[in-house]
Amino acid sequence: MLYREAGEFKTSYQADLATFPIRFDLWGFWSVIAVAALVVPFFVNDYWEQAIFLPFFIYALAALGLNILTGYCGQLSLGTGGFMAVGAYASYKLMTSFPGLDMISIVLISGAITAAVGVFFGLPSLRIKGFYLAVATLAAQFFLIWMFNKWGWFYNYSATGMIAAPERTMFGFAITGPYSKPAVTYLFCFAFLFVFAWVARNLVRGRIGRSWMAIRDMDIAAEIIGVNPLMSKLSAFAVSSFYIGMAGALYFALWKGAAEGTEAFPIELSFRVLFMIIIGGLGSILGSLIGAAFIVLLPVVFKVLFVEYWGWPTDIATHVQVILLGALIIGFLIAEPHGIAALWRTAKEKLRLWPFPH
Amino acid sequence: MGFLTDAFFYEVLVAGLLAGVMYSLVALGFVLIFKASGVFNFAQGVLALFAALSLVGFMSGQLPFAHVINWLLGTQWHHWYAPPGVEGEVPPFWFVLFCIALTTVLMIALAWVVVRVVLRPLVNQEGIILFMATIGLAFVLEGVGDLMWGANVKKLDIGLPAGPSDMIIDATGMFVEKIEISAAVVAIILVIALMLFSQYTKMGRALRAVADDHQAALSVGIKLETIWWVVWSVAGIVALVAGIMWGAKSGVQFSLSLIALKALPVLILGGFTSIPGAIIGGLIIGAGEKLFDFYIGVPFLGGATENWFAYVLALGFLVFRPQGLFGEKIIERV
Numbered sequence: 280m281l282y283r284e285a286g287e288f289k290t291s292y293q294a295d296l297a298t299f300p301i302r303f304d305l306w307g308f309w310s311v312i313a314v315a316a317l318v319v320p321f322f323v324n325d326y327w328e329q330a331i332f333l334p335f336f337i338y339a340l341a342a343l344g345l346n347i348l349t350g351y352c353g354q355l356s357l358g359t360g361g362f363m364a365v366g367a368y369a370s371y372k373l374m375t376s377f378p379g380l381d382m383i384s385i386v387l388i389s390g391a392i393t394a395a396v397g398v399f400f401g402l403p404s405l406r407i408k409g410f411y412l413a414v415a416t417l418a419a420q421f422f423l424i425w426m427f428n429k430w431g432w433f434y435n436y437s438a439t440g441m442i443a444a445p446e447r448t449m450f451g452f453a454i455t456g457p458y459s460k461p462a463v464t465y466l467f468c469f470a471f472l473f474v475f476a477w478v479a480r481n482l483v484r485g486r487i488g489r490s491w492m493a494i495r496d497m498d499i500a501a502e503i504i505g506v507n508p509l510m511s512k513l514s515a516f517a518v519s520s521f522y523i524g525m526a527g528a529l530y531f532a533l534w535k536g537a538a539e540g541t542e543a544f545p546i547e548l549s550f551r552v553l554f555m556i557i558i559g560g561l562g563s564i565l566g567s568l569i570g571a572a573f574i575v576l577l578p579v580v581f582k583v584l585f586v587e588y589w590g591w592p593t594d595i596a597t598h599v600q601v602i603l604l605g606a607l608i609i610g611f612l613i614a615e616p617h618g619i620a621a622l623w624r625t626a627k628e629k630l631r632l633w634p635f636p637h
Numbered sequence: 638m639g640f641l642t643d644a645f646f647y648e649v650l651v652a653g654l655l656a657g658v659m660y661s662l663v664a665l666g667f668v669l670i671f672k673a674s675g676v677f678n679f680a681q682g683v684l685a686l687f688a689a690l691s692l693v694g695f696m697s698g699q700l701p702f703a704h705v706i707n708w709l710l711g712t713q714w715h716h717w718y719a720p721p722g723v724e725g726e727v728p729p730f731w732f733v734l735f736c737i738a739l740t741t742v743l744m745i746a747l748a749w750v751v752v753r754v755v756l757r758p759l760v761n762q763e764g765i766i767l768f769m770a771t772i773g774l775a776f777v778l779e780g781v782g783d784l785m786w787g788a789n790v791k792k793l794d795i796g797l798p799a800g801p802s803d804m805i806i807d808a809t810g811m812f813v814e815k816i817e818i819s820a821a822v823v824a825i826i827l828v829i830a831l832m833l834f835s836q837y838t839k840m841g842r843a844l845r846a847v848a849d850d851h852q853a854a855l856s857v858g859i860k861l862e863t864i865w866w867v868v869w870s871v872a873g874i875v876a877l878v879a880g881i882m883w884g885a886k887s888g889v890q891f892s893l894s895l896i897a898l899k900a901l902p903v904l905i906l907g908g909f910t911s912i913p914g915a916i917i918g919g920l921i922i923g924a925g926e927k928l929f930d931f932y933i934g935v936p937f938l939g940g941a942t943e944n945w946f947a948y949v950l951a952l953g954f955l956v957f958r959p960q961g962l963f964g965e966k967i968i969e970r971v
Contacts, residue, residue, distance in 0.1 A: 355765055407955045410677045410768050414901045415955055418948030429939035546898070550772065557769060592708055598784045605776025612770045613758040 282630045298480060315469060320462040328461035330579060333534040336468035337526050339571035342555040343479050343564065344522025349553070350562035351483055352515035353495030354404050358416035360548035361423035362520050365393040366527025367538055368433050371442040374455075374532070375435055382447045382454050386471065386528045393524020394517040396423075401516030405509060408498070420546055427540040434540075443537040455532045464533045471529065475522060480564045482518065491515050492562070523552075554604065558611055560620030569619045577604070649931045650924055655817035657923020658824045659886075662879035663900040664907065664915040665827070666872040671909050672848040673868040674756065677768045680775040682897020684744075684873060687782045689880030689889045691743055693793050694786040695736040696720060696728060701785045733795045737877070744873030752865045779891070788891075793884035820882040827878060828916060831871075840867060848910070902951030907962055914963035922947045 282303055289295045299305040323332060341359060348354050369389040373380060380388075400419040404412050427433045434442050446456030453459040454467055482488050490511040493501035502508050531538045538544070551574060559570020581600045585591045591599075615621050629636070663681055670678045678684075694701065698718045707714060721732050755770055835841035846854040847864045855861055883893050899922070907918025926946040934942030 353765075355768070403952060403955050409765055411905065411955055413768070414905055414948065415952050417898065417901065418945065418952040421945035421948050425941060425944050429941065553769070553772070592704075594788065595705060595708060595784065598780045598788075600780075602777050602780035602784070605773040605778075605780065608773030608776065609755055609770050612762075612766055612773070613755075616766065 282627075282633075284631065296484075312473065316466070316473075320466055323461045323465050325461055328465055329534070331575065332465050333468055333529075334575045335572055336465075336472045337529045337534055338552065338555060338575055339568045340472055340475060340529065341523050341526035341552045342559065342567035342571045343476060344519045344526065345552050346556045346559075346562065346564070346567045347479065347483070347491070347522065348515050348519035350556055350560075350566075351488060351495060352491040352512065352519075353498075354401075354408070354512065354515065355410065355413045356416040356519070357413050357546070357549045357553070358400065358419035358423075359523055359552045360544040360546055361416075361420035362393050362397055362523040363527030363530060363548065364423055364427055364540060364544035365396050365520075366390060366524030367531030367544070368427050368442065369393065369524065370528035370532050371435075371444070372433070374445055374447065378445075382449055382467070382532070385447075385532075386525050389528035390521040390525040393527065394521040397516045397520020397523070398513050401513055401520075404512050404516065417546075420549060424540050424544055439539075441537055441539045442531070444532040447532075455536070457536070459533070468529055468533060471525065475525070476564060476568070479522070483564065487511075487514060495562075554608060556618075557608055558618055560618030561616065563617065563620040565623070566618045566620030569623070573619065645931070646928075649927050651813060652817075653924035653927030654920050655813070655821060655923070656927065657903075657920040658817070658821045658916075659879070659882060659919075660896065660899050660903045660923055661916045661919025662820070662824055662827070662875065662882060663896055664903040664919055665824075665831070665912065666875040666879065667900055667904055668907075668909065668912055668915045669831075669872045669875065670868055671904075673844055674847075674865050675764060675767070675851075676756065676771065677764060677909075678872070679768060679771040679897065680778055681872065681876060681900065682893065682895065683775040683778045683782070684747075684876035685880035685883065685897070686889070686891065686893040687747075687778050687880075688740055688744055688873065688877035689793060689884040689893065690782045690786045690791070692736055692740045692795075692877065692881065693791045693884070693889055695739050696733070696795070699786060704787060705784060727794055737795075737881075740877055741874055744877055745870040748869035748873050749866055751869055752862060756865055757862065775897075790888050790890040791884075793881065793889050795881065795885065814886075816882070816886050820886075823878060823882065824916070827875065828912060831912060834871075844868065899947055902947040905951040906954055908960055911963035917962065922950065925950060 282301075284301045284303075287302055289300070294300070297305075299308055319332075341363060345356060345359055348356050366389045369392040370385050373385045373388055396419075400416065403415045407415065428440065434440055437443075444455040446458065447454050449463075449467075452463045454463055483491070490501070490506045491514075493504070493506045494508060494511045494515075498508055501511075527544075531543070535543060555570035555574045556567055557570070558573055559568070560566020578600060581596050585596045585599075586593055611618055663685060666681045666684065667678055670676055670681070693699075698716045698720045700706070700714050700717045703715055706712065720728055751774065755774055756767075759767055759770055835844055843854070843859045843864055844867065846857070846859055847861065851861065854864075880889070880893065883889075883896065900919075903915060903918040903922050905918075906921055907914025907916070926943045929946050930940065930942045934940055934946070
């Protein structure tokens with residue numbers, strides 16, 4: 280009986296277009312944000328930070344980026360891992376070359392560098408599409424990782440070929456390095472996700488987002504009605520790579536702390552992010568977040584529930600998890616191509632009329 | 638052109654061409670499925686892995702899902718029959734043939750399941766959706782294969798000639814593995830068989846009709862689902878051949894499924910709809926990446942350029958000739 284919109288009248292066009300048109304949703308949203316920003320940091324410990332919250336925030340940021348490109352603009356990319364590596368190595372070079380630079384600028388500049396690289400690899404998208412483009416992005420994935428592994432300049436000629444994040448502080452708190460507190464890294468990543476999810480939401484419903492969707496739905500028709508395919512596709516690549524680059528920088532600097540090209544950014548990483556947006560919902564901001572949460576939580580649930588609680592052998596649990604993931608992908612593509620986000624929307628529609636649907 | 642007289646040039650070239658044959662074998666399966674059902678089958682590599690795993694499993698008499706069964710029932714079963722022949726040696730020829738036949742049956746059954754469960758509900762969807770569904774299928778098959786036969790690296794020995802060929806060493810001084818020559822021979826036989834099948838049998842004619850125009854084929858009474866089943870079965874058998882060759886060369890292991898990714902640039906070069914294109918594309922990629930690595934990669938770029946050369950070559954091709962060398966020109970209508 281809580282979820283009601285009776286008595287809520289919209290008096291302006293703006294109110295009608297609000298992201299949360301129903302007051303109950305709006306309050307729900309802000310209370311979740313308040314709990315996440317003001318309560319959780321006091322309770323978060325190392326395990327929760329490393330296993331759940333940081334992966335969730337960072338993958339959600341990457342999924343937002345990929346969703347802009349694949350879900351909104353319809354250009355399939357399998358190079359997410361490579362672009363995350365660009366962000367990671369860019370942040371490493373920035374952190375070691377400019378010790379005075381603060382962490383926020385480093386993450387933002389890393390994103391910008393990745394955006395430039397993304398635009399470069401997005402150029403073929405003007406001539407090719409579909410899985411042809413997917414192969415082109417595979418070239419990005421393999422070439423970039425190879426480059427980061429082979430060219431010593433990128434890892435400062437360290438003997439192991441690894442990159443490790445030096446310590447950076449902000450307002451006196453260590454953000455990166457071994458002495459960073461869980462609450463600090465948590466808040467830092469949370470702030471990035473919150474701000475850029477908000478930016479993404481407003482981008483996709485604005486002029487530029489509508490041009491992406493026009494290209495996705497039918498590129499030739501979009502061109503005829505006056506959407507510039509060059510600008511739309513390249514801007515989608517730029518924005519998407521910007522998000523993925525930031526995710527890569529956070530992935531390396533705050534979450535992992537150290538990384539090695541082939542190991543940290545394999546092609547599986549690209550697939551993982553792709554799965555997040557398929558399961559969560561193609562072309563949905565909320566879907567990117569839900570998908571990221573789902574893929575991050577799935578192995579944790581398997582480990583805690585199946586292996587530790589029900590005593591499944593670890594290897595069987597791992598294989599079952601892989602099968603389940605694949606089956607879910609197929610299942611969602613068949614039954615609900617718009618993912619969990621669409622299920623959520625349907626549930627809300629039903630809830631508005633419940634218990635008298637007629 | 639000093640390098641043409643270089644003995645290394647020919648050795649690297651031949652090694653590359655033979656490696657290219659292996660890529661072609663995987664690419665062939667892609668082309669078959671793409672022509673008949675418009676599905677870009679990402680799972681082709683995993684299909685090859687699954688076929689090879691099953692063949693090894695049947696040949697060693699391993700009990701499928703032994704690990705799961707033992708865990709559920711608390712038993713200690715591992716084998717359901719002892720393979721004939723002396724242990725540690727190549728099993729008798731009739732037994733190898735029997736196991737290959739058994740695996741073929743399994744692949745045909747698998748094709749039926751895939752068509753019923755994955756393809757039929759997704760009919761009329763966009764190509765990109767079907768592509769993503771086959772990525773899901775690849776994960777399912779990988780998990781099932783591991784659960785069924787175990788995840789460890791396996792040795793596959795069906796009595797193919799191994800070691801370097803003495804005859805070629807004596808004649809030219811080049812070092813060529815026998816197994817790669819057999820792979821080339823098998824690939825040639827396979828292509829001829831596929832050509833004959835599609836040109837001279839009724840089913841082959843139906844396949845070509847479906848590849849040409851789905852709706853027209855439906856209207857003259859060709860059952861689409863049967864065609865798909867046949868195509869996926871043929872692709873499964875091609876995957877089995879590829880799996881045998883790769884498995885005999887470098888053991889049956891997960892990396893086998895990664896060659897599927899290498900087959901993608903092969904397809905772009907050769908065109909998605911051309912069987913000879915798949916072969917020639919494979920040869921170009923195989924030879925190209927070996928030569929590039931030998932003459933440019935190792936001396937100037939730090940080596941291991943094989944990882945990306947094929948993709949970057951394909952990328953260049955895409956920009957200038959998107960339909961590939963032999964593909965049909967892509968015409969779009971609104």
